[in-house]
Amino acid sequence: MSVRNQVQLITYPDSLGGNLKALNNVLLTHFTDIFKGGVHILPPFPSSGDRGFAPKTYLEIEPNFGTWEDIRAIGENYDILIDVMVNHISRQSEYFQDFLKKGRKSKYADLFITLDKIWEDGKPKKEDIEKMFLRRPLPYSSYTIEETGEEEKVWTTFGKTDPSEQIDLDVKSEKVRELFTESFMNFKKQNVKIIRLDAVGYVIKKLGTNCFFVEPEIYEFLDWILELANSLDIELLPEVHSHYSIQYKLAKHGCWIYDFILPYRILDALFNKSSKDLLQYLKTRPHKQFTMLDCHDGIPIKPDLDDLIDTKEARKVVDVCLERESNLSLILSEEHKAHDGFDVHQIRCSYYSVLNCDDDAYLAARAIQFFAPGVPQVYYVGLLAGENDLENVRKTGEGREINRHNFTLEEIEKSLEKEVVQRLLKLIRFRNEYDAFNGEFTVLESAKDEIRLSWKRNEKNCTLLIDLKKYKSVIDYIDENGQASQYFI
Template sequence: MTQTSGELPIEEIVRRKVCGHLAAIYPDRDREEIARELLRAMRLDEDCQTPQSHRNLWDQTDMVVITYADTILSGDRRPLQALHHFLKEHFTMLINSVHILPFFPYSSDDGFAVIDYKQVDPALGDWNDILRISTDFHLMADLVINHCSSQHRWFVNFQEGKDPGRDYFLAVDPSENLSGVVRPRTTPLLRAVSDGDETRFVWCTFGHDQVDLDFRNPQVLLEMVDIVRLYLDMGVRIFRLDAVAFLWKKIGSRCINLEETHEIVRLLRTLIEHADPNAIIITETNIPNRENLSYFGNANEAHCIYNFSLPPLLVNSLVSGNCRHLKNWLMSMPPAQNGTTYFNFIASHDGIGLRPVEGLLSDDEQEALIQTMENFGGQISWRALDDGNRKPYEINISLFDALKGTTAGEDQWQLQRFTCAHAVMLALEGIPGFYLHSLVAGTNDCRRMAEHGHNRAINRRQWQEGDLNRKLADPDSHHGKVFRQLRHLIRVRRNQPAFHPNATQFTLHLGEQIFAFWRQSMDRRQSIFCLNNISDTPQTVLLSSINLIGTDKWKDLISGRHFEDMLGSVTLAPYQTLWITNQ
């Protein structure tokens, strides 16, 4: 039976909501007709669910592994099957979600120049492999929404004047003033396309093989919604909206974070949550912190936003031995209201972004960080500025190598520093996301970077499953040591209500070498004081400075150590973490 709300059928309520979104996006179009097509594409005319407002779709057991489909290779299995086998062997009952980076046929950018959104790359497997993974893990997949490959059928048809695709892309007069357009790359914004009789210049935010789609044409939106429906049918529960901040273009504007872009996110939220109330949207917006926060909307846009400022600020703290900027940032972050939360990560398939620390780190501090990362084998990727100059955009380096020392050089604390970084991520408000290479302590892959010809390949190593398993089982290898310690931290986190992604969080002030914060469970029964020594020297903390209540019994969840003298002190070794709890 159709669900209802009040006197109106739920289908009618959703139709009106969709029309409201469309009125803001396409004020001069027939929104009733577009709404009918959208609802039909999502099958909401057949089965329309009622999502619960401000409901948390996650708890402290939710964690994500981020990986390419072909990170794990095995001679007798297809890559998706090998990945599934590896995940089940090592992460069952530990990590319940997996983000498989684009697994579609592609032409460049390791999957983000999609040739066909509706196929699984045959070199990786097929939709049955995806469905099998989705039965064992919550599946997160990319909706590469801003652009497609220049080899996509739509763009081929655009060049030939055929449908579908003839009017799916944005052609611009190169004499227009486009100097204010925000760019994440240094390549020219426009690509010349000639059919013999006419040359057109199409918009390419990320590069000439990744041609931007023109969402001013409602048919492009309909195509994307049809793809969303397919992904839901194939078991996708979490939608990562790739590069969504650049979606809408207006000549004369910065062409980023425009109101139409936000409205399209709100529309997708309405359609997806009424098709599956348990589905989640995450916006990938690698932009300054305040702009990033805007994608929460009023709990009506993204369920989760990436905490893009966390990786560079945390790495900076650990290599400088000073957490002042990290602490100031944490104090400035608003608590996510119920139904929304942060997606925390400290490493990914891309680099350590520098745009998210604009206004947080000074130019000199950024330069010191960049120099340190280059000393540890890192590379720098650049973006173009409107004055024709360029500026560092991201640091490309494996996180394990990024933390092999401090600004003073390499030292003996790499393993401890690396573990501390993950302990911080696990304890913060939000859902933690582990890049698979970090879970296994992968190092810089300079050979792959040279072979592929781009900096990001330095942190995209492929592993033979048997070889990696041997490294993880070896008690003397750094891979095995890190893996065991991170698995221990994950097990501990899963059982703590105070680590719920929406549990209370307050920043503590214990100096610039101790990064500390307090978490309290939503029922207020459990407190956890998270103390992290981010320096290479021991640090002593008075227990009275964190106000442990004398009537409670306190212990460190990581080591099992008990604290009975509330007027005493505790000394943290370099890069040690304590999770002091009353339960």
């Protein structure tokens, strides 16, 4: 199995029509030649929170979404990418429910990280916790065991509730590895081609470290899971939000990585009408990446761009985003904030809205993404040029809902009538079908307010020129008759 160098869709199982059957019909009706790179279906499993990211099991599909048969049906025409939350599982899973009942006598007890696995006496120490990269005020939760009435403290990196709904798994445990093996073998049976390792940076807990991407222990786990995936002909995509140097280490390790730097770099170039930083970045980044502009979370800033951006300049970009009704996810750990207090983890918005619903600016952003080496992913809201869903944020109190609108079949039809969407589909077809994208990439000399990128393979070549003053984009290319042609995006 090798990942196709073509455009891929990211969607929730119920966001395009309401369920997996509807998703398949929408794909076959409207997008047969669009998502040749595949479909990333955000967690379709039974889950107790975080919109699928607190899975109860990987062996079943949430009945409201459909069945494995529906997944296999989509897989007949599209490579399927699915998430595995390698760091945690749901509090409502049969495994943790059994532990809650029987405590240490549960046959599943070893799946979890009770605090005596970290501190010998089971008592957390403040000075150790202060070193950690925290995603909630404390990295553990307390639970009462039904049969004994005893309190057990268990590691929980994530979770908005207390106690948390997302229970960390002990990846050193044989039982956890058996669980992953069984799940991966099922994925193979269901024709899943790529697995995204969600939150993999948090799997190693080690005192004296920040408990994030702990080296060298992380590589032992990665090598084990890579070997498992390779044996089943499945590709892996580790998802790590961290300092870019960690991403580059993963790339050196032969892994696919996410380009979490590109979305901000493009935004910055378009806002400030300056290509300098973006082009410098495109010259030096690894090529084996999945690229994105938008996703179910937000546009990454810290820690992904630490040491790459001036926080004063970043603050100006963030302020423009806020004027355009974005909201922010902030860093919790004091030591991971910038010296000047800059603490923006992600900007949450629709990418179309943050560009002021300017069709040309939006298509310029997509053109840069598609010309950057890597597998381009298009999030379903971005596909339909969806705007900030402020009403949903108000209704749920969840800032990420700004970019998680569920489209009815009628709304999809309506969105497809928009000129910007038709222009985007045409651009995706060009990216999918033009052979030069399988060749050599070059960042060409460009004026400060221009972007010039090119691809060349044999007699085919294409050059993207973007005028940042007017957001006009044009591709010069050699057509199938060997003639020089122009495509105004």
